[in-house]
Amino acid sequence: MTRQTAFDALNSLLGQRATRSKSELEQHGRSETHFPAMPPDAVVYPKSTAEVAAILRICSAHGIPVIGYGAGTSLEGQAQSPQGGVCVDFRLMNRVLQINHADMDVSVQPGVTREALNAELRATGLFFPVDPGANASIGGMASTRASGTTAVRYGTMRDNVLALEVVLADGRVIRTGTRARKTSAGYDLTGLFVGSEGTLGLITELTLRLQGQPEATAAAICGFDSMSQAVAAVIDTIQMGLPMARIEFIDAASVAAVNAWSGSTIPLTPHLMVEFHGSETGVREQAETFGQIVADHGGTGFDWATRPEDRSALWSMRHNAYYAIKASRPGSVALVTDICVPISRLAEAVTETQADIAASGIAGPILGHVGDGNFHAILLYDDQNPAEVASAAALSHRMVTRALDMGGTATGEHGIGLGKLAYMQAEHGEAWDVMQTLKMALDPANIMNPGKLLRQG
Amino acid sequence: MTRQTAFDALNSLLGQRATRSKSELEQHGRSETHFPAMPPDAVVYPKSTAEVAAILRICSAHGIPVIGYGAGTSLEGQAQSPQGGVCVDFRLMNRVLQINHADMDVSVQPGVTREALNAELRATGLFFPVDPGANASIGGMASTRASGTTAVRYGTMRDNVLALEVVLADGRVIRTGTRARKTSAGYDLTGLFVGSEGTLGLITELTLRLQGQPEATAAAICGFDSMSQAVAAVIDTIQMGLPMARIEFIDAASVAAVNAWSGSTIPLTPHLMVEFHGSETGVREQAETFGQIVADHGGTGFDWATRPEDRSALWSMRHNAYYAIKASRPGSVALVTDICVPISRLAEAVTETQADIAASGIAGPILGHVGDGNFHAILLYDDQNPAEVASAAALSHRMVTRALDMGGTATGEHGIGLGKLAYMQAEHGEAWDVMQTLKMALDPANIMNPGKLLRQG
Numbered sequence: 081m082t083r084q085t086a087f088d089a090l091n092s093l094l095g096q097r098a099t100r101s102k103s104e105l106e107q108h109g110r111s112e113t114h115f116p117a118m119p120p121d122a123v124v125y126p127k128s129t130a131e132v133a134a135i136l137r138i139c140s141a142h143g144i145p146v147i148g149y150g151a152g153t154s155l156e157g158q159a160q161s162p163q164g165g166v167c168v169d170f171r172l173m174n175r176v177l178q179i180n181h182a183d184m185d186v187s188v189q190p191g192v193t194r195e196a197l198n199a200e201l202r203a204t205g206l207f208f209p210v211d212p213g214a215n216a217s218i219g220g221m222a223s224t225r226a227s228g229t230t231a232v233r234y235g236t237m238r239d240n241v242l243a244l245e246v247v248l249a250d251g252r253v254i255r256t257g258t259r260a261r262k263t264s265a266g267y268d269l270t271g272l273f274v275g276s277e278g279t280l281g282l283i284t285e286l287t288l289r290l291q292g293q294p295e296a297t298a299a300a301i302c303g304f305d306s307m308s309q310a311v312a313a314v315i316d317t318i319q320m321g322l323p324m325a326r327i328e329f330i331d332a333a334s335v336a337a338v339n340a341w342s343g344s345t346i347p348l349t350p351h352l353m354v355e356f357h358g359s360e361t362g363v364r365e366q367a368e369t370f371g372q373i374v375a376d377h378g379g380t381g382f383d384w385a386t387r388p389e390d391r392s393a394l395w396s397m398r399h400n401a402y403y404a405i406k407a408s409r410p411g412s413v414a415l416v417t418d419i420c421v422p423i424s425r426l427a428e429a430v431t432e433t434q435a436d437i438a439a440s441g442i443a444g445p446i447l448g449h450v451g452d453g454n455f456h457a458i459l460l461y462d463d464q465n466p467a468e469v470a471s472a473a474a475l476s477h478r479m480v481t482r483a484l485d486m487g488g489t490a491t492g493e494h495g496i497g498l499g500k501l502a503y504m505q506a507e508h509g510e511a512w513d514v515m516q517t518l519k520m521a522l523d524p525a526n527i528m529n530p531g532k533l534l535r536q537g
Numbered sequence: 538m539t540r541q542t543a544f545d546a547l548n549s550l551l552g553q554r555a556t557r558s559k560s561e562l563e564q565h566g567r568s569e570t571h572f573p574a575m576p577p578d579a580v581v582y583p584k585s586t587a588e589v590a591a592i593l594r595i596c597s598a599h600g601i602p603v604i605g606y607g608a609g610t611s612l613e614g615q616a617q618s619p620q621g622g623v624c625v626d627f628r629l630m631n632r633v634l635q636i637n638h639a640d641m642d643v644s645v646q647p648g649v650t651r652e653a654l655n656a657e658l659r660a661t662g663l664f665f666p667v668d669p670g671a672n673a674s675i676g677g678m679a680s681t682r683a684s685g686t687t688a689v690r691y692g693t694m695r696d697n698v699l700a701l702e703v704v705l706a707d708g709r710v711i712r713t714g715t716r717a718r719k720t721s722a723g724y725d726l727t728g729l730f731v732g733s734e735g736t737l738g739l740i741t742e743l744t745l746r747l748q749g750q751p752e753a754t755a756a757a758i759c760g761f762d763s764m765s766q767a768v769a770a771v772i773d774t775i776q777m778g779l780p781m782a783r784i785e786f787i788d789a790a791s792v793a794a795v796n797a798w799s800g801s802t803i804p805l806t807p808h809l810m811v812e813f814h815g816s817e818t819g820v821r822e823q824a825e826t827f828g829q830i831v832a833d834h835g836g837t838g839f840d841w842a843t844r845p846e847d848r849s850a851l852w853s854m855r856h857n858a859y860y861a862i863k864a865s866r867p868g869s870v871a872l873v874t875d876i877c878v879p880i881s882r883l884a885e886a887v888t889e890t891q892a893d894i895a896a897s898g899i900a901g902p903i904l905g906h907v908g909d910g911n912f913h914a915i916l917l918y919d920d921q922n923p924a925e926v927a928s929a930a931a932l933s934h935r936m937v938t939r940a941l942d943m944g945g946t947a948t949g950e951h952g953i954g955l956g957k958l959a960y961m962q963a964e965h966g967e968a969w970d971v972m973q974t975l976k977m978a979l980d981p982a983n984i985m986n987p988g989k990l991l992r993q994g
């Protein structure tokens with residue numbers, strides 16, 4: 081059979097780095113998603129762009145699906161293999177290739193994780209700012225157009241990828257973009273591949289913008305009596321143009337889960353967690369202005385994390401909130417919603433979501449990158465209980481519908497994958513057909529991550 | 538004949554807003570470019586998206602080229618009609634549709650100019666930051682991915698367009714993007730259309746990000762003994778992460794032209810023109826830091842423009858530099874180069890360019906948005922003198938080749954049009970074929986601005 085021929089060819093190419101072992105297939109069928117396992121038929125571990133190109137030529141010749149795999153932290157099933165096929169795991173392509181200190185950019189392979197990259201950058205005085213919380217791979221972050229806590233200041237992967245090397249479905253290798261800070265030289269292919277979730281090609285190299293480590297940093301957490309007061313403070317802060325490095329909301333239910341998980345004793349009310357970057361004077365001025373806004377909205381209990389280790393603890397607590405919330409109901413499945421709305425509609429969106437959750441019978445702590453208008457409800461349900469499954473699905477559906485009605489998006493940063501497919505038509509209308517047209521032009525046999533992002537069937 | 542049938546249909550649709558008058562054809566065959574006139578066969582002035590869609594259905598049915606036209610300020614021939622066809626002039630679609638103050642965004646029609654938009658925004662405390670100098674139309678700025686003096690702080694059109702309405706070649710109307718600050722919902726079609734120079738569709742509406750008018754603004758001009766000292770000061774400034782709102786370089790030859798044009802008496806040495814935005818304290822701090830950098834590089838003659846009218850005069854002088862330089866040799870043609878290089882290579886790129894110009898026998902004042910690594914030589918030549926024509930072409934060629942060798946781009950902000958077509962293969966390699974594939978997928982009959990950006994023949 082044709083798939084067997086292809087696997088033989090992959091074995092010849094990669095030896096033991098092509099495998100069909102049951103445990104590896106099973107492992108690559110999963111990620112940090114609520115979807116059940118969907119394993120590939122084979123897993124390969126390329127070490128070079130040339131090997132990726134050879135893999136794609138083989139799969140193209142045999143019409144076999146190809147699914148890119150980074151750190152497995154995607155939440156919408158992007159890395160799963162619903163139609164089987166060959167999973168390309170980039171863990172062996174994890175080198176930092178070139179740090180250009182003077183130009184504040186870096187070239188990396190896709191398998192390097194953001195923590196590993198920043199560890200390697202530490203001594204240079206530079207850092208890569210995009211921070212989705214999970215220790216994702218840079219290639220995966222580009223593929224899903226990830227962002228996270230720092231996007232309010234430094235932008236998303238869309239804003240921080242300067243150039244790419246991509247292998248197309250037919251094995252051709254292209255380079256998009258340059259190391260110049262800006263360009264008007266034709267179609268923005270870099271931007272097209274960022275966020276395309278491996279459906280147009282596999283990213284084999286990325287050039288990223290870096291930032292200088294700020295002269296001064298301050299971080300703090302502060303509490304509010306109500307969610308609406310906290311969100312009102314966020315809206316004022318953004319509208320005033322305060323250059324927040326981070327401004328994160330966690331509701332009382334999230335605080336409870338975080339306390340239980342990390343042993344902290346934060347009062348059980350809604351909180352904002354913030355960070356300021358700048359000069360000593362600038363940070364002091366920002367902090368004063370923000371403090372005034374918080375006071376105007378009845379915020380209290382400002383707790384400043386002044387030492388670097390205190391800041392690390394604060395953000396590690398925030399980054400672990402997802403795991404803390406999951407652990408608050410052992411054995412439950414977590415459906416993580418991801419809507420993003422215009423900031424003027426944020427309070428309304430959060431209030432209505434909280435009311436929906438309160439009426440639903442399941443737990444759904446809320447937290448998010450509210451400076452961008454982006455927040456998550458982490459809906460915890462027992463996947464053996466049909467009523468809870470239905471509740472979670474209905475809540476998620478209502479959130480997305482509300483976001484679209486408010487001029488927002490179904491997904492601020494997690495992407496489409498399998499999980500948001502049902503909303504592409506509603507969000508994009510005929511523009512979704514245009515995405516399909518582009519997809520078919522670049523991957524006519526539909527071997528690149530089939531089943532994701534585009535209309536099916 | 539088929540074109541006559543199409544023109545009859547356009548006349549039925551638009552009445553006197555479809556014209557073949559010789560003067561209007563002639564006028565629309567020109568723009569602020571060095572290319573000779575290339576007039577269309579007809580000019581139409583739509584008033585609505587529905588009319589644009591109807592125009593495209595007619596042109597599509599008859600296989601007639603369609604060329605978008607804004608303010609005619611493009612420099613690479615983007616708005617010209619080398620294959621004739623129908624020029625769609627957007628001057629009647631020039632309304633500001635909706636200012637969303639709380640969300641700091643605005644929806645506009647493509648024909649509004651940046652100056653008209655900012656005049657309408659003035660009372661709101663918001664402004665649209667992208668400033669290419671010329672009073673371009675917003676639709677044209679998006680189509681060429683324009684930027685200019687403020688990109689170093691606020692980004693290019695790529696960074697400032699949130700959403701688009703686009704009419705495709707076949708008359709379909711799509712909407713890309715949302716009013717949310719970020720999204721991961723599928724391919725970034727907004728980014729694909731921005732910079733596509735009307736070769737994929739016509740933009741009929743844009744949603745733009747706005748900025749709050751800064752609490753404090755300061756601007757200044759300062760002189761240096763040599764270009765290399767000025768550029769070294771720029772590189773230090775950028776590498777230090779100083780959030781410059783503007784940092785512009787003009788060489789001694791540009792200063793001479795500006796003095797002659799505007800009656801100013803700036804010393805005939807290289808200068809930097811800078812602007813700072815922020816809080817009162819922040820601006821003071823930035824200005825002090827910058828002043829120290831300038832002093833370290835031997836800069837002198839700091840002249841602060843403290844009153845708003847002084848700042849306006851300063852930037853108006855900068856914006857008119859192109860016209861001043863053209864006027865410095867009456868009757869000459871100006872070929873405006875536009876390379877952008879990694880900042881670490883900027884001094885080398887400018888030095889080598891100046892040496893080339895000095896040896897060429899023609900004048901080529903240099904100025905540019907050096908904070909991005911982007912600069913222009915305005916090459917003045919007599920188009921009746923074959924030796925000068927050849928000199929200008931050779932200088933431009935060497936600049937582009939040098940930029941590409943340095944990891945930069947042929948065009949930082951002016952785009953490809955007709956003028957940089959010859960460098961697409963060198964800059965993009967096989968990625969240029971991918972652009973062609975996308976183009977053919979969306980415009981198989983090649984009616985959208987044919988002759989530009991893509992491989993010809």
